[in-house]
Amino acid sequence: MWKITVDEKCTGCAECVDSCPGEVYELREGKAVPVNTDECHGCHTCEAVCDDDACHVEEEE
Ligand code: SF4
Ligand code: SF4
Structure with a gap:
């Protein structure tokens, strides 16, 4: 499972x-709001393309 968060820096x-x-x-x-978190496979593309370091993907137990 992947935990996805978007912080206040999101533009x-x-x-x-x-x-x-x-x-x-x-x-x-x-x-941006993570709505289909079950579909995340942890590729980290979202973090790579975010110029504002606003979205975060962490592995969850
Ligand atoms: S890429 Fe970053 S700043 Fe842009 S919508 Fe997504 S989280 Fe927000
Ligand atoms: S870009 Fe990749 S890591 Fe980010 S939410 Fe989508 S599937 Fe998950």
Whole structure:
């Protein structure tokens, strides 16, 4: 399981929404929200494309 968080630095640029292969994120009210976390396979693409270091993917037990 992967734990996905988006912090207050999110600018709503949608790079993570557009680049996530699992379509994990949706843009809601100008912020990225992880909605399909079951589809995450831990590729870390979202973190790589986020210029604001706002999304975080951590492995969960
Ligand atoms: S890439 Fe980063 S700043 Fe852009 S919408 Fe996603 S979390 Fe927010
Ligand atoms: S780690 Fe990969 S699959 Fe998981 S939310 Fe980020 S881009 Fe999507």
